[in-house]
C-alpha cells in the first residue's frame with residue numbers, strides 16, 4: 001500500500017486524519033511514490049498552537065546556542081547531501097547534478113544562519129541627550145510560516161526556516177504538495193540536529209491549508225515562493241490580515257548578447273541557463289535578446305540546443321529531466337502551439353520528445369523560437385519549460401528598453417567584453433539581480449535574493465541581512481541612569497539637549 005507521509009506537529013511525526021490525500025508521483029513514470037495529506041483544520045490549529053507556545057521558551061535560548069543548532073544542522077545536511085539529492089531527484093526528476101545543487105544552495109543558507117549573532121546586532125548612540133543613551137535591540141516576531149514551490153524542494157525551505165528559527169522565531173512549513181518528501185527529510189534531520197520540540201512544524205496540503213495559515217491570528221509573518229497569481233493572493237490576503245509578508249513570484253529573465261561578446265561562451269551559457277532543470281527555475285533565461293550582428297549566432301544556438309537529450313536522473317548522460325507534472329507539460333505545449341499560431345518561427349520543437357524506456361514521463365525537448373514579439377503569449381507568460389525565445393534589436397538601449405518594459409524583474413544578464421556597456425546596463429536595467437557574463441546571477445546567502453517588480457511582493461527579501469530584518473523587529477531603548485545625589489524637579493517638557 002502507498003504510504004501517506006506524516007506531518008511534524010508539536011515535535012512528533014503524526015499520521016494525519018485527513019480524508020483528502022494528494023498523490024506524489026514520479027514524473028518519469030507516473031508511479032505514485034507516496035500520498036500527502038491535506039491537513040485538517042485541527043492539525044493546522046495544533047501546529048500553530050505548538051509553535052506559539054514553543055516561541056515563549058525558544059526566544060529565551062541564548063543566541064550562541066541557537067547558532068550551534070545551525071552549525072550541527074548544516075553539518076548533518078552535508079553528511080546526508082547525496083542521500084537528499086537522490087530523494088529529491090526521485091520526486092522531481094531533476095538530474096543528480098542539479099539535485100545536488102538544489103541541496104547545496106540550501107546548505108549555504110543554513111551555514112549563513114549560524115552567523116546569527118552578528119546578523120542580529122543592534123545599534124547604540126551614547127548621549128542622545130545629556131546623560132541619555134539609546135540602543136536598538138533586534139527581537140524575533142513569533143510564529144512564522146513558509147509556503148514553498150515544487151521547483152527547489154530543498155533550497156527554498158532552507159531559505160526560510162533556518163534563519164527564521166536562528167533569529168528566535170518558531171516556524172510552520174507548508175511545502176509544495178508535488179514534492180513533499182524532501183522537505184520532510186530536511187525536517188527529520190533538523191530534529192536529529194537537536195532542534196527542540198515545537199520549534200519547527202511541517203504540515204501538508206494545498207490552497208485550503210495555506211489560506212488557514214494566511215488568516216490565522218497567531219501567525220506573524222509569511223514567506224512565500226511560487227507563481228505570480230498565488231503570490232499576489234498570498235500578499236493581498238496576508239497583509240489584509242495585518243501580517244508581514246514577503247512573496248517571491250514568477251519571472252521572465254532576459255539575456256542580452258552584444259556582438260563583441262565571446263560567441264562560444266554566450267552559446268554554452270545560454271543553452272545551460274534556458275534548458276537546465278528543464279527550464280523550471282525562476283532564474284532560468286527564457287528570452288535571449290541579440291543586439292546587431294550577434295543575431296547571426298542564432299542558427300548555431302539552435303544546433304547546440306538540439307544536442308541536448310532529456311532523460312532519467314539515474315542516467316548520467318541526461319541533460320535535464322522531465323517537467324514536474326502532466327499538467328505542467330500540457331501548459332507548456334499550449335504555449336508552444338500558441339507561439340506557432342501567433343506567427344513566431346519555431347527553429348527547434350521539443351513537443352514530440354520521447355525518452356526510451358520511460359513512455360509515460362513528462363518529457364519536453366529543447367525548444368527555440370525567433371521572431372517573437374512582446375504581444376505573444378510566449379513572451380507575456382512565464383513558460384517554465386525548456387523553451388527559449390530569441391528577440392533581435394539594433395542597440396543596447398533598445399535591449400534595455402525591452403527588458404524594462406517587461407512586468408517582471410527577477411534576473412537578467414549581459415554578455416559583452418565592454419566595461420562601459422556593462423556599467424551602463426547594470427545601472428539602467430530595472431531588474432533586481434543582474435549578471436555580467438554570468439547567466440544566472442543568484443546571490444550567495446550573505447547577500448539577499450533581490451527580485452523586483454512583478455517577481456516580488458514585499459519589502460525585505462530572502463536570506464542575508466534583509467531576511468534577518470524580515471524575521472525580527474527592532475526595539476529602541478532610551479535610558480538614563482541617575483546619579484543618586486542628583487534629584488531633578490518634575491520635567492514637563494520634552495528634553496531636547
Ligand code: NAD
Nearest residue numbers: 148149150175176206207210226227230248249250251282
Ligand atoms: P505555485 O504557486 O503553484 O505553488 C506554490 C505554493 O503555493 C505551494 O506550496 C502550493 O501548495 C501553494 N498554492 C498553490 N495554489 C494556491 C492557491 N490558490 N492558494 C494558496 N496557496 C496555493 O508554484 P509552483 O508551481 O509550485 O512553483 C513554480 C513557480 O514558482 C514559478 O512561477 C516560479 O517562477 C516560482 N518561483 C519563484 C522563485 C523566486 O524566487 N521568485 C523561486 C522559485 C520558484
